[in-house]
Amino acid sequence: MSKKTVTQAKAAAHRIQAAAKRNGLKTMQSLGVSTAVDSKGMDTFSNMAARMGAFTPSLAEGTEYILERRSLDYWLMLTLYRNHWIARRIVEGPAQDMTRAWAKLNSSDMDPDDVKAFDREIVRSLTRQRIQTALKWANLYGGGGCLIVIDGQEDILEQPLDLDSIMPGTYRGLITFDRWSGITPDGEICTDIKRPADFGLPEYYRCSPERGGAFRVHCSRILRFCGPDVPRPETATAQYWGISVLEVVYDEIKKRDNMSWAVLQLLFRAQILTQVNPRLAQLMSGSTGGGQAAANFALQMQAQNELLSNQSMLILPEEGKLESHQYTFGGVADVIQQFQLDIAGAARMPVSRLFGRTISGLGQTNDADEQLYEERIAQAQDEELRPQLEKLYPVISMSLFGEISDDLDFTFPSVRVLTEKEKAELAKDGVAAIVELYNAGIVTQKAAALDAKQLGKIVGVVGTNISDKNINDAEDEVISQMDLATASPDSPGDELDDPTETPAKAGKSSKGKKSDAD
DSSP: OOHHHHHHHHHHHHHHHHHHHHTTOSOGGGGTOOOOOOTTTOOSOEETTTTEETTSSSTGGGOOOOOOOGGGOHHHHHHHHHHOHHHHHHHHHHHHHHHHSOOEEOOSSSOHHHHHHHHHHHHHTTHHHHHHHHHHHHHHHSEEEEEEEETTOGGGTTSOOOGGGOOTTOEEEEEEEETTTBEEEOSOBOOOTTOTTTTTSBSEEEEOOSSSOOEEEEGGGEEEEEOSOOOHHHHHHTTTOOOOTTTTTHHHHHHHHHHHHHHHHHHHTSEEEEEEOTTHHHHHHTTTTTHHHHHHHHHHHHHHHHHHHHTOOOOOOTTOEEEEEEOOOTTHHHHHHHHHHHHHHHHTOOHHHHHSSOTTOTTOOOHHHHHHHHHHHHHHIIIIIHHHHHHHHHHHHHHHHSSOOTTOOEEOOOOOOOOHHHHHHHHHHHHHHHHHHHHTTSSOHHHHHHHHHHHHHHHSSSSTTOOHHHHHHSOOSOOOHHHHHTOOTTSTTOOOSSTTSOHHHHHHHHHHSOOSOO
C-alpha cells in the first residue's frame, strides 16, 4: 500500500472519529473500534487512478453517515405527528390494524357464556383502546406502557403482582403512558433467568400521572410496548426502550416534502410572460432623464401587471411585443411515484394503505403487497402484543371468574376486511366442511351448530340466527348418517309396517288407518 493511500485512510478515520465526537461519542476506541490503518485491514476495492472505491477523491467517497438519535428529539417527533399527515399514518396505521383484529379466546374449558362475559369486560374497560394508544406512543416515541389498575392494590404497587390476591370485580382497566410523559425505568435491571419475559429489562418503573405525585411500580404490573430495537450499546441510551418508527423514514419524508415544494414552484412558473421593449437598456442606464426614467419604468410595469391580472389588458409601445413561455411537466408524475415507493418501503406499508391509492392506478388490487403487510401485522401481534396479553388476560380472568382456565389461550384473526363476494365464498366452503364432518359422524349436532355460529361471526352471512337455545336443544351425541342408512328395520324403535317406508310416512299411515287392536 502506498504512503498516499495510508494517509487518506488515516484522514478518513479522523473524519469518522470527529463525527462520533459531534454525536456524543468520546472516541472510536470507546466503542471497541480500532482506528489503526495498515495493510492487513485494507480489504476493500480502491482505484486511485480512476477515482473509484474506498479512500479516493470522488463524490461517492464524500458521503458520510452520521449517527443522529432523532428519537430523543421529543419536539421533532411531536411536530411530525401533529402536522404531517404521512407521519401520522405511519404511526397510527399499524397500531390500529394490530388492535382492530382483536384476540379471540379459544379455551375449550370455558363456557360460551364466560367467553362472552370476557369479551364484554374488554369492551367495558376500554382495554383495546388503551392498548392501541400505547402502541401509537411506542411507534411515535419508541416506548409506551400501560399500568394494570386493580382496585384495592394502590398501596402495594411496588410488590410483584400476585394473581391469587385479585378479588372478583377489581379489574379497572389500564392507564396509558408514553416514555416522555408518565413512565420511566427506575434503574434496577431484572436478573432473574426464571422470568424470561422480564430478564434484562427494568425491574421497576416510575409512573407520573397527570394529577398526583410519582410512584414506583413493579414491572409485573406494566404492559410494555417498544418501537424498533437498537443494538445493545444504544439500549441504555434509549433508556431500555426502542426508537421511533419515524426515525428510519425521516430522510425519505424530507426528500418527498422538498420534491413536493419544488413541483409547486414549477407550477408557479408554468407560464412566463416576456415583454420586448427596445428602450429598456436606455431607460435603465439613466442616460435619459437620470434615475427618474428608471422609476417611471418600474411604475409602468407595476400598472401593466395590475391591468393584466385584473382586466387582461396590456398597453405596449409601437415596437413592443409580449410573448408567452410555457413549461411542460413530463416525467414529474413518475418522480412523485418513486418518492411514494421509497417512503412506503421505509415505513413497511403498502402504498395503498399509506397514500390511499394504488401505485399502478385504478383497477389494480396490489394483493401481494397487502398480503406482505398482513403477514407483518400478524408477526407484530405475536411478538409485541401477545406477551402483554398473556400477562393481562389472567388478571381479567381472576377478576371475572376467580380462577384461570387451564388452557387459557387466544388467537388473532386476520386483519383483512373481507368483501361480500369473499364472505359468500367463505360461507359456502365453511358450511360444506361442517356438513361433511357431521355426516361423517365426526362431530355432534351441537358441535356443528357451534361451528356454524362461529362461522357466522366471521362472514356474517350464515349462522347468525342460531340462538343459544338452538345449540342447547341440539343432540350432543355423534350420529353417523351411514349407520342410519344401513340400520335394520327390526331394531328397537324402527318397527314399521313397510320396511321401505320412512318414519315420516309411517307416522302418517298410522294416523290414517285403525290398528287391529281397535
